[in-house]
Amino acid sequence: MIQVPVILGGDFNTVKEKEEKVGVTIDYNLMMMFADFINCDGLVDLPMNGSSFTWFRSGSNVSTSKLDRFLVSTGICSWFPNASQSALNRSLSNHCPVLLKEVQSVAIKRPFKWFTHWADDLDFDRMVKKEFCNIKRKGVGEKLRLVKAAIKNWVVEVRSKDVNSTEVLENKIAMLEEKIVADGAAHCDVSTRNSKIQALKAQLWQKGKC
Template sequence: MGGDFNVVRRPEEKLGACIHRKVMGEFDAFIEDSALVDLPLNGGSFTWSSRREDPSFCRLDRFLVSPEILQNWPDVIQKLFLNKISDHSPIAIRRISWNNGPKPFRWFESWADETGYDQVVEEAVTQSKGKGIGAVLKTCKSHSKIWLQSRSKRNPDSSSILEKMITDLEDLVQNEKATSVQKKN
């Protein structure tokens, strides 16, 4: 079972806000009565932030699993991921030693429109000519990775720019909401 429970289990799971000990105790009792296990959280301590000038932080999101899950997969954890867009940070349940083999290579059609990418493919095809389609694809994959890395070095802040634009838009929407509430009052 997983999600936003909107309550903390321990005082150290909340920072900068008041603690409701009764609700906290009830939630802890629910977990124990249900014989569930709250998995360790790796990657941080808090899954939610108020994002205000004087912020508060809480661990509201979690996965609760049965002991049977831990018998089959004793290395299961909760992984916290960085999130600059929402007030909740995403979490995932995963095995520490999880290995599904090599990551698949993804090709995006938009790359074909990029200047110079056609030359990358031509070079890869020429280099692996006569070795079969598997060799051609493998060479295209390695050449494409090199091309992507060089492209990222030329535009290192592209994701940062998009994240800033999203944050600015969220702030604009919040300010407009605050202004309309003030006008109503």
Template sequence: MGLNLMTFDIGEIEEGDFFVKFKVRNKADGFQWLLVSVYGPAQAEPKEAFLSELAHLCSKETLPLIIGGDFNILRSPSEKNNNNYDGRWPFLFNAVIDACNLRELELSGRSFTWANNRTVKTFEKLDRILTSTEWELKYPGSTVQALNREISDHTPLFLNTGDGSTSGGTPLFKFELGWFLRDDFFDMVKDIWTSTNFGQTPLERWQNKIRRL
């Protein structure tokens, strides 16, 4: 994990059994948040301890939070390319995510982040980035892109926070039913949707269309 010290100050650093937590302050505007790097156990026996530690970490923090790394747990059967799926740990993992009010940033570039070295390969999505609502309100334009896998059997994830110009405290999206009553509403939607088409992946192009709209 690396941080540009020209941009950020690092405060306290805390280590757990499965995480390292950094308290970070943006030098430009003083915004403080927590960056947590996790490594979940691959073996089944310590997974319960990992999830308990993750839940405890989220419940005690008050600052905006972003958690990323190799969780070594799937969230659904679609995150694996075969039917060898155990739903116990995904169920508990999703329960922790919901209880902590976290949201996963959508990944673009590929569906899976890990592959084994066998002849008949198994592909899984084990790496992800989770954020608290407060952190995402600060960086609503954030995107996550899968980079090329070079040495590791895991795919590096590149997080782009956007320009970070929002001050927070406002909803990410609000829809007013009264908009349907405007004569030019549907024409405006059509014009914006067809005129906005930038982004490297279909997901990024869709996100840009929604933001412009």
């Protein structure tokens, strides 16, 4: 039993349960050793949000597994009772990055991010001037608060119009992969979906080069 607070994270190259692997032969001895390691040392496999699997291989033999995770000691759980892990979009990798975080129960103020390229956008410039014209009689603090809210809405609107943004492409890839796993490798649309995934990855690669 581990007596000190511990956080172990990474690619463990095995699964804890047979349900964590699809389309790949399971090494039951290795799986049992990994499960015993977790239980005997009093480690906790935190809830995983997002995808149920963190590794994906496409092609004719589709396979996916939950290889990446965080394991923490009970001391960490007592300090951070709302801790959880999330599987993020894989993008161009075979593995999902896994984020370990503590969910805040109380809302906290976050710093406002400004990107210099916004100033080069004429629509942004017009939007900010229009907002200031509409709130002439407000105090400086209230003006900044309202303009900040307007900028956030503008960013959301601009992103929603970009049908080929990095985030949109990554989400499309993740959805197609989830469908392949859910329907099974023998489904008639697997080759079509794999072709779509490769096309989306090509677009994602080109955006990364720009």
